[in-house]
Amino acid sequence: MSTPVATKPIDEPATVTRDRRTARRLTGFMPLIALVALMAALTVADPDFLTQRSLTAALRTAAPLIVLAAGATLVVLCGGIDLSIAALASLSTVFLALWLPDLGGLATPAVIAVAATIGAVQGLAHVLLRLPSFIVTLGGMSILSAVALVVSGAGTVRVVDDSTVKWLDLYVAGYVPMSTAMAVLVVAVIAVILRVTPLRSWISATGYSESAARLAGTPVDLVKIGAFCVSGACAGFAAVMLVSRQFSGGPTMADNLLLPAVAAIVVGGTAITGGHGSVWRSLAGALVVTLLRVGLPIVGVPSAYEQILYGVIIVIAVALTLDRSKISIIK
Amino acid sequence: GCTEEQAGGAEAASEGACKPSDVKLVGQVRNESNPYEASWLAGGDAFAKSVGLTQERLTYAGDSTKQQEQINQILARDTECLVMNVLPNGDSDTAPIVKGADRAGAYLVTQWNKPADLKPAEYKTWVSHITYDGVESGQQIGDALIKTIGGSGGIIALQGVLDTAAAKDRFAGLQASLKKNPGVQLLDQQAANFSRAEALTVTKTLLTKHGDKVKGIWAANDDMALGALEALQQAGLTGKVAVVGIDAVPDAVRAVQNGTMAATVSSDGTWQGGIGLAIGFCVATGKLAVKDIAPDNRAFFAEQFLITKDNAADFAAPKTNPSDFECGNVFNRVAGPLK
């Protein structure tokens, strides 16, 4: 169609005062506020939860999720979705485990490069075949899983000599898990690159209004392929983290991280329809999701109630963090 | 500088120094929504109660990463006198659990899944690994199936989650059984992922594919066997095709009893849930010293029984009793060392 109407039918109340602006600024911090609130709640439920060791462990746990979510955030910002990240990470753990004996230290960059390539290929299929990313990556998910199953001989591939990936499982100064530091670094690098280059506005334009972006001469196709490529590379890097702590690779190792990763993105307040959001938000989102995943059972919530609470809290968290001033219609 | 361990935190107690009341018991399985694993947690609760403690029940929804996350978090707390009885999601999940527990000095018993070259004997607090011999059980029910169909004809196989040791070993057992019986033909094998629902559709499809040639169905666990039974009922073939499974869940034992299923193999969830905690508890409280545990008991196959119509009645109720968990008896059900 050709004639959507941009009119926001219900417009803001008339009082354009300072508190409105503060409120708007506050929405940027909402993911953080949600994080702190959740931590407080868990601590009340079980005072033991708020120890340095406990928090360090949670940070370490969150690292692969942060990286996965950060990469996929770019695809979401472009208005698409990448459902293949978890399967790709699983496949990458298999590759890494298989290649470590021969390639040693080169295995890590090799796996990341291969994962980036696979991501880019999906992006290419999405762009060239004009297929919804949902379908391309859903298909990609099954294909990558099948490949992982076959390549691994349907089993765990043990890593005997993990000396070249071990560094990722160390602690900086005893307190900061290296993997978490690296995850934050990945987020920071992506954020900085977006900030100082035109990429940020290209991605947003693509996400908000692809046809307008294209008619403005924005390299929409390249931007999308690039986003899928980075998403793939991040899946590869997350896989390296997993191998470094699992001492093995497995064809389904990371599969269950898909929904948590998407949840992390949305909880961070990035609009699932594209355009608005950031990788920082996804970082906070990943921490919220991790706290929910490990926190609820650890403070003693029984399994059935844990699921119910998870469902309720995650919905409330999104209700808090989503910056609705940028999106008039929520689907 | 970088360190391998995180700073701070509790020192593990020296072996055997724990007061019984200081011991913390943790049982971890996939979920509470299947009968087998629910019985595991119930067994754990029963044991904990018998020593005046409570079991912390953890479930991870079959999600490997979530299992690791929970273990990490548990180990980041006070690990003095911590005893864990863990069902690792897959082979690959065992190593990090073991290494974590070892570092933290928590007493650990694992069950079902572990890579062959990872050995409890090489660790201080990884007390034992318990499993059932999948090759044997696969073969036992294979043999029983073949006997039921009269030693010749076609069968189909429903495999478990393809990348688990249980699925692979059990299927290897079936293949061994088939080797001995050249008259029996494996018409088809499909993965139904240990799931009742998947087994139902796959079986229906295989029944139309192979028609009357199907005389028997070999399923790598009882859930799938029960799914296959439903498929047979829907195809009007109840009783005409023999079905076997593994796990001896109540419904399957009942089916064996009334003849709709040919055989299953006991793996006793209630016992598994209790025994892991019992072994750890005994070591933590000094009633058992790790160095005194026979090497063969550090990683062993537990006794399992083929259940057919003849002995099904004996298995209708769980055979676990409190005396199984006394420190002198904890290795009573050892059938042999892990191969």
Next chain:
Amino acid sequence: MQSEVVDTSRRHPRRGVSFRDAGPPAALVVIFVLFAVLSPQFRSIDNVQNIMDAAAVLAVVTCGITFVLMMGSIDLSAAGVMGASALTVSLLVANNRTDNDFGLLGIAVAIVLGCAFGCLSGLALVLLKVPSFMATLGVSAVGLGVATLMFAGVQPNVSDPMLKSWAIERFLGFSYLTWIAAACILVGWLVQRYTRLGRYAFAIGGAEEVLLLSGVRVKPYKVAVFALAGAFYGLGGVMVTSQLGAGLVQAGSGYDFSAITAAVVGGTLLTGGRGGILHSAVGVLLVMVLTNGLVQVGVSPYWQGGVEGLIVVAAVAAAVIPQRRRNQVVK
């Protein structure tokens, strides 16, 4: 995450409606013929019945999801809602755990429960303004938790003869479940074509903001659509229980993504405003023919998932070729 066609070629009146809609049915025919040629068992009457039986539950779930997709929303709650309804019905009809024997009433309660869960999703969307993606994911978790509570460690086995007969008895060669699915498709089609609810769902996907400008209150309709979808999932859970003869928490596992795949393969757009029940019915058949055919022709279980993914992507690609245009937006 969605695919939207901004029709920039307003100057050409729509060429060949039939041509555009013909993609999925054509793909269905091609794939069917292909398998029929490759495998004599595949083309047997028995197998066709089998495919229809196997398609029944997916068809009902897809009916529900189609209305949600038509609005441009998404629904991932099927797994949880079906689990809860499966446990509910298995505990309310004659079974081995309780003394209940409510028969049809029990079935009705399970469907109403599904409806209530759907309502929850809808309310979270319109009141809390949480994107449906997340709202339904949360509701799914809640559903699974509720189901686990009801499960309480012991498998409820159904002995109700009526419920069990649904999966076993046949009428004109097809099981009752298949007929129930057919009835759902008919009802769905009537709702879509002849009721305000159906047409507004379609319109909301086309241009929600215009409805607002026209003074239509869309919120009640959105909630109603999710509730309708929930009722279909509830029925789906009942049907699975009938098939399996027992109430499983996992009764709905995998149906969420399969149903979306089926709907999209059938030509429903994830951005809404296009497609419908009949499209989805074709999509369901396509997916089921594929799953069945791959087993019939003997593709290794290791590869089945991968091959299926590949064919789904190819089928959607083939189906969109007639609509492919320069500067068409696909998300």
Next chain:
Amino acid sequence: MSETVPALEVRGLVKHYPGVKAVDGVDLVVRQHEVLGLAGENGAGKSTLLKALVGLVSPDAGEIYVRGRAVKLRSVVDAANHGIGMVFQEQSLVPNLTAAENILLGSEGGAVRRGVYRWETMRRLAQEQLDKIGSTIDPLARTDTLTFADRQMVEIAKVLRIEERSQHPPVIILDEPTSVLESKEIDTLFAQIRRLREIASVVFVSHRLDEVLDVCDRVAVLRGGRSVGEVAAAGAVPRDLHRMMIGSTGSDDHYHENAAVPVVAEQPRLSVRGLSGTSFRDVDLDVAVGEIVAIVGVHGSGREDVCRALFGAEPTTAGEIRLDGKRIDLSSTRAACAAGIGYVPAERKVEGMVGPMSVAENMTLTKQKARCAGPFVAPRKQAGLVDRWIQRLSIRTPSRDTAIQRLSGGNQQKVVLARWLVGGDIGLLLLDHPTRGLDIGARSEVYRLMRELAAGGVATVLLADSLEEAIGMADRILVMSDGRVVAEVACPSGGKPSPLDLVKEMV
């Protein structure tokens, strides 16, 4: 009720947006059975005021009286119940519904009983509405299969449902309904407006002041959110209105013909041979350096698609395109941009701008060199450049960081145009209805800009808003019909053809 009570009265209406006083204390009276024109520059506050009258904008202050009674209008339904309906500036139809459903949307009456559709009744009711305005479209056609103009007629048919809904003479508001219509359709619309005057009051907005004076009884003028007066239409001329709108006299030379530069025909910038695509065939087109070539034709002539094809946004099946003598391959919009081609699409909201992004970002989306140092964005350079163009085109915006969707239509259009100019490296500009929705002043500025660009050597292809505009601006006019170029008319300064000459060629 007395005939002298105004149908609608607004007193001291105020609506402020962050940084903008959109409506700043407006008084307005709409008498019964009159057609009231509303004139004002882009951003003067017309649409905001009118939206307040149908409950879409909640005013910060002020009263609204309907037939003498003070009312609070909270929603479109509220307004409709008071007999006020509006056709919005942006088309607002649901594309995937039938025309009939759109016409009856929200007030289905007998066509929907207890939630169930009665298609036959619906068709009949919709047909009645369409008959009123003499539209011949099929009520059951899907709206997105209709032409733009037909859709506009559907909107008008829709708003006329108000007649059926209210017992009192309704007030019907038409916000720039003619900007996308062609002269024949405009004539039909005006006939309707005149018919409506017998039974209703009409508020009519257009930037074509002659139109306003033609159809209205009285014209109220807004400037900067305030009422600045009104004139009786009879006897007034556009200049009078214009003076009130901007507070001074505009230039007479609307099309800036004195700034036109002679074209050097030997220097072709664009040369197209035998271009064919889905909706056009064998198009030959030459545009010289500094030349403005207009293409005219009715809907369906294929001229928009030719334009898009020249920007790589529409596939071609045959033909050759040369730019400055070099053959170029326009397989994507990127390629076109790289070759120095710019394009301003007709449908600004969807294709021209990225609504939630800022004026600055929208303006610099294309031209990296203009805002970057190497691969990096240079914020100061970007800001300076953007501010310069905001000033140069007098774009009315609180700041360069304001989301473009908060600007008035005309100002949005200027930003889109500026996008191609910030780089200073454009060789060929393709303008699809560049002045759609612009006020006279803004138009005049756009024309001046076009002249300036032409003088600087930019070749321009113009799909004009009206024949007058084509004639006024072009050096040469091509006539397209049914996908082919059927005539070429020279259009030099001083020797302009008359609109009639062109119409002859078009049929």
